Amino acid sequence: MSDYLPVMLSIDHPHPELEEWVVTRFELLNGAAVQVIRRQDLPQSVDLVQPQYLKAWLWDLVPAATQRILFLDFDIIPLRPLPEMPDVPFIASPDVHWYDARMRAMYPSLADGHYFNAGFFVAHRDTQPCFEQLKSFAVAQGYNAPYENTFEQTPFNHLIQSQFAVHWLPHTVHCMAHTDYPELPTACLLHLAGVQGELRWVVMETVRMALAGELTAG
Amino acid sequence: MIDYLPVMLSIDHPHPELETWVAARFEALNGHPVHIIRRQNIAETLKALDPAFLKAWLWDFVPSDTQRIVYFDFDVIPLRPLPLLPDTSFAVSTDWLDERARRMYPSLSASHYFNAGLFVARRETRACFNRLKSFALRRDCTSPFVRDGTKEQTPFNQLIQADFDVCWLPRAFNCLAHTGYSDLPTASMLHLAAVRAGQQWLIMEAVRLALANELPTK
Numbered sequence: 001m002s003d004y005l006p007v008m009l010s011i012d013h014p015h016p017e018l019e020e021w022v023v024t025r026f027e028l029l030n031g032a033a034v035q036v037i038r039r040q041d042l043p044q045s046v047d048l049v050q051p052q053y054l055k056a057w058l059w060d061l062v063p064a065a066t067q068r069i070l071f072l073d074f075d076i077i078p079l080r081p082l083p084e085m086p087d088v089p090f091i092a093s094p095d096v097h098w099y100d101a102r103m104r105a106m107y108p109s110l111a112d113g114h115y116f117n118a119g120f121f122v123a124h125r126d127t128q129p130c131f132e133q134l135k136s137f138a139v140a141q142g143y144n145a146p147y148e149n150t151f152e153q154t155p156f157n158h159l160i161q162s163q164f165a166v167h168w169l170p171h172t173v174h175c176m177a178h179t180d181y182p183e184l185p186t187a188c189l190l191h192l193a194g195v196q197g198e199l200r201w202v203v204m205e206t207v208r209m210a211l212a213g214e215l216t217a218g
Numbered sequence: 219m220i221d222y223l224p225v226m227l228s229i230d231h232p233h234p235e236l237e238t239w240v241a242a243r244f245e246a247l248n249g250h251p252v253h254i255i256r257r258q259n260i261a262e263t264l265k266a267l268d269p270a271f272l273k274a275w276l277w278d279f280v281p282s283d284t285q286r287i288v289y290f291d292f293d294v295i296p297l298r299p300l301p302l303l304p305d306t307s308f309a310v311s312t313d314w315l316d317e318r319a320r321r322m323y324p325s326l327s328a329s330h331y332f333n334a335g336l337f338v339a340r341r342e343t344r345a346c347f348n349r350l351k352s353f354a355l356r357r358d359c360t361s362p363f364v365r366d367g368t369k370e371q372t373p374f375n376q377l378i379q380a381d382f383d384v385c386w387l388p389r390a391f392n393c394l395a396h397t398g399y400s401d402l403p404t405a406s407m408l409h410l411a412a413v414r415a416g417q418q419w420l421i422m423e424a425v426r427l428a429l430a431n432e433l434p435t436k
Contacts, residue, residue, distance in 0.1 A: 079424075
C-alpha cells in the first residue's frame with residue numbers, strides 16, 4: 001500500500017480518454033488512485049496562471065489530511081510499478097543529462113547537486129512553504145520572467161533545494177522520452193517531455209493500443 | 219493480391235535492433251521479407267549524398283526482376299497489415315504539407331503533395347527515379363528544396379506527378395505521427411516523420427516493448 005496521494009494536473013487535456021487510461025494504469029500498477037486536477041477544480045483566482053505554475057497550488061487542491069503527494073504531469077506514461085519511495089521531504093529525478101549539466105553550470109546554488117525535472121516528484125507536506133513561495137513568485141514576477149523556457153521549473157528547483165536535501169532517483173524511474181533510450185528497458189514512467197504537440201498523444205495512444213492488445217502482436 | 223518487394227533504406231541506423239524489429243514485424247504482418255539497403259550496399263560514389271536522396275537509386279538496389287516495390291523510411295513502425303494495394307503505377311498518401319505545397323507549386327494545385335516516406339511504385343516509374351538521380355547529382359543536394367527541409371520530396375512529387383496519375387491512399391496508410399491522431403485507430407504504418415532526432419528511436423522502442431509483452435499489461 002502506497003503512503004502517498006498520486007496527483008496529476010490535467011488542464012484542458014485534448015484527449016480525456018488518454019487521461020483516463022493513464023490514471024487507471026497508474027492505479028493498477030501502483031495500487032493508489034490518482035487525484036486528477038482539472039480546470040474546473042481550480043479557484044477562479046488562478047484562471048490566468050499558466051498551467052505549468054499551477055503545481056504551486058497543489059497543497060490547496062488535495063485533502064487537508066494528505067501528508068505526501070506524488071505529482072505526475074499529464075504527458076507521462078506509467079510503464080512499470082514504481083519502487084518504494086523513502087520517507088524524505090522531497091524526491092525527484094535529475095532532468096536530462098545535458099540540461100542538468102547546463103543548469104548546474106548556470107546556477108552556483110545547484111552546482112553540487114542536480115537540477116530536477118518537475119514533471120514527476122514526491123513531496124512531503126513539510127515542503128508546503130516552498131510551494132507557497134512559488135505561488136508568490138508566479139503572481140509577483142509574472143510567469144515568463146526570467147525563466148522563459150523552463151517556466152516554474154527553475155524557481156521550483158531553487159526554492160526546494162534551498163531548504164531541503166533532495167533524494168535523487170535514477171532516470172530509470174522517471175525516463176525522459178527524448179534522451180533516455182538506455183533507461184527504457186527498466187523504466188517505470190516514460191515522460192513525453194520535449195515531445196511536441198499532437199505527437200505526444202499519438203505516442204501515448206500507440207502505446208495504449210499496443211498494451212491493450214488492439215494491434216496484431218506480429 | 220498484388221506482389222511487391224518491401225524495401226527500407228536504413229543508412230547508419232543508430233539502433234540496429236530496431237531496424238531488425240521493424241523488418242521482422244513488417245514481414246509478420248504482411249508476409250513479405252523486407253529488403254534492407256544499408257550504407258555498405260551503396261556505391262562509393264553516392265556516399266556523400268544526403269541519404270534522403272538515395273531513394274532515387276532504389277531500382278538499382280533491388281533484384282532486376284522486381285516489378286513493384288513498397289518503399290518505407292526506417293522511422294516507420296508497422297502497426298497493422300497493409301490494406302489491399304491497387305495495381306497502379308504509383309500509390310501514396312498525402313503529406314501534412316499538402317495544402318501549403320499545392321499553394322506553392324501550380325503543377326500540384328489540382329492534385330496533392332505526397333509524403334515520400336512510404337509509397338508503392340511499379341517498375342515503369344523508374345524513369346522518374348533516374349531523373350531524380352540527375353537532380354541529386356547536378357544540384358549536389360543543395361537545391362531550394364533541400365534548404366526548405368523537404369529534401370528529395372518536392373522534386374520527387376513533381377517528377378512522378380508529371381508522368382503518372384497518382385493513386386491516393388488514405389492517410390491511415392502512412393499515418394504521420396505528429397498530426398495523425400484521428401487516423402491512428404486504423405493506421406497501417408506509423409511514420410515518425412518530423413520527430414526530433416533521437417526521440418524517434420525512444421518512441422519506437424517504447425512501442426516495441428509494449429507489443430513484445432515486456433511491460434505489465436494490466
